Amino acid sequence: MMDFWRRFSRNRGAVVGLAILLLVFAVAAFASVLFPGSPWDMATAPFVPPGEEGMLLGSDSLGRDVAAGIAHGSRISLMVGAVSTVATLCIGVSLGAISGYVGGWVDDAVMRFTEFFQTIPSFVFAILLVAIFTPTITSVVFAIAVVSWPPVARVVRAEFLSLRSREFVQAAEVLGKSRLSIVVTDILPNALSPIVVLSSLMVASAILLESALSFLGLGDPNLMTWGFLIGSGRSVIRIAWWMSVFPGLAIFITVLALNLVGEGLSDALNPRLARQRGGAA
């Protein structure tokens, strides 16, 4: 563990990213303490600029507190990011594992199925799914999971392909272990590091995707999200720039932090790769 942290902290950006991410988590956790009441409540006059009348980041067109919106919105963004990533991993890892381990015609079938999903532009597909199932938080998470699993499946399959002919797997087979237990206890742990790195980046892209959907008005209308804040501020940007700029910064910082952490994880989990990169720089 100490070794892991040492390698992770060698990448200074990753540490900064982690700090930012913890801050975002703290804001999400304490949102109802920092900003009690509903973020939809009209707290003051509309279009109050940042810093005036006790509005840290200004108020929107209905006099709602933008800071409260961002704080409460961070919960939804992180929740959507986490839940949809878990859902994505479930689909992607199982299909990738089956395809990589079993091989043969099963591999072919699963990969063609994956390619089918990869050929559809993912954002358009997500819009379509949300529009069909009416915008609710469940349909948004579902849509994000459905459009983002193919890369996971491909990475996991590649790992499995290279691992399944290794000696320790053959040894396990000879010992008469069942296929399922070989996959779960022998191969998967060894394939974990690329999955961890990939999923940290997927959380970031899920947050972006959710924000883009909300921006277009396809978010859950009962939940305050960052994308919704930007979408509702877009048309009044000439009157109230703060309505879209601050939630935009929130998305930017969070996604950047996740990417930095992802890079740090990749360095920590693939020491050889990191050393090469360090040597080059």
Place this chain on the structure above:
Amino acid sequence: MTVSRRGFMAAAASAPVLMTVQQGLAQGVAPRRGGTLQMMLTPEPPVLQIGVNQQGPTLAAAPKMFQGLLTFSPTLEPQPLLAKSWTISEDGKEYVFSLQENVKWHDGRAFTADDVVFSIMKFHMELSPRARAIFTLIETCEARDPHTVRIVLKQAFQPFLLMFDATAAAIVAKHLFDGQDYRTAPAVQRPVGTGPFRFTEWQRGNFVRMDRFDDYWKQGQPYLDTVIYRIIPDSQSRRLALESGQVLLSQASDIEPFDIPQLRQRPNLEVNTNGWEYFSPLSWIELNHRVKPLDDARVRRAMSMAIDRNFIINRLWFGVGKPATGPVASTTRFYDANAKIAAFNVQQANALLDQAGFPRNAQGVRFTLKHIPLPYGEIWTRLSEYLRQAMRQIGVALDLESTDAGSWARRVGNWEYETTINFVYQFGDPTLGVERTYVSSNIQRVTFTNTGGYSNPQVDALFQAARSAAVAAERQRAFSEVQKILVEDVPQIWLTELAFPTIYDKKVRNVITTGLGPSKSFDDVFIAG
């Protein structure tokens, strides 16, 4: 200068342009010939043949090319247009219109009474459900001579004249439509009317151009050479076009309400909220009475009392429009100022709900209702967000569902909703535009009928009495009575009397002179030098 003005006065004394010249002079400017007026059309309509398409953008642009027999003043008095005069018999059943002479279609053919008979009895009767509902009252409609039309009704119908505006029943050319499918006739793509401007060019997605019709029947008019409607899909680009002077006039929902305060401050622009008296759109929370507890009048009244309508007007619509006071807009005929819904009072609303037997649960919620925001743009979403907060104060949880415009219309039409937002035109008279929402005989699976399912025999009887009475005073009595019942019953929760500002450069004159705002023919509009 004095000479030319005297010349104008002399011409005015004899010509039918009297009205407009006076208006021009009242502003201290004599009408000037020439110039191009650029406006905007949002969204782009599929066709400009009025009747075939009756949506807002068509109703705004097409009256430049098509005219009705009449038009209406801001107080909804009929004004002559293609009919230069008319008489109504004592019993209110016989209408005789004398038509203008020397009127030509844009293709050069003469306009006659046959065109009028065709337009009323065939064209609009087939195409427009709204016109059909009224025109089925006609027993005979005949051309007495080429310039006289006589219409006999089966029963007296006092608001009948309101159906003869260009937006309700524009007169179309018989020789271009008779015997064809009206929707696919070639004239639909190249409209031919009697109006001051003739259709010249339409580049889809770009602009519609209409040029001055030289044989227009009003002497010396129109003043403008060309009218151009530009298609600009983005609202901020529309605002920029108006600010930069690329276009000189914006109408209806071209400009978003939140941009209006800034535009009001520009010294060269006039923001005019008049001209919607004929349509008088009224917005409300549409309630489905089949959903409990919305069948309880106390619940509806409490919900209505929880809404601060001044907040909606001032904060959401930036001061454009008026709080609604009842089912009839204050600009519609037979509005009764004494019948008013209960004022904004959250405490009383809560007390009323306690009384009605809806206690709050642990979360402070009495009951939950689903709510579909009107998918006509951002401001309606904001309105629903406000209403959700307002309802929370009386323990009513509104659960918002998003839909697109198509599903909204389908779901409201099929009664598949609990609450939503709706706004409906009143067409000047409660019988034409208000009755349809409240009488039980109009409970239909069609949007803009009594989709809420409200039913009250007393209300039915009063609307019927007002419909069949031939005398205005008698109708006023019935309408006052029905307004008193409705403001107590609150079948729908009326919110605001909407107004859509017409914003134009101050050098454009005579823009709003009728009760139809920018949906007029523009023959008297000119650009002062």
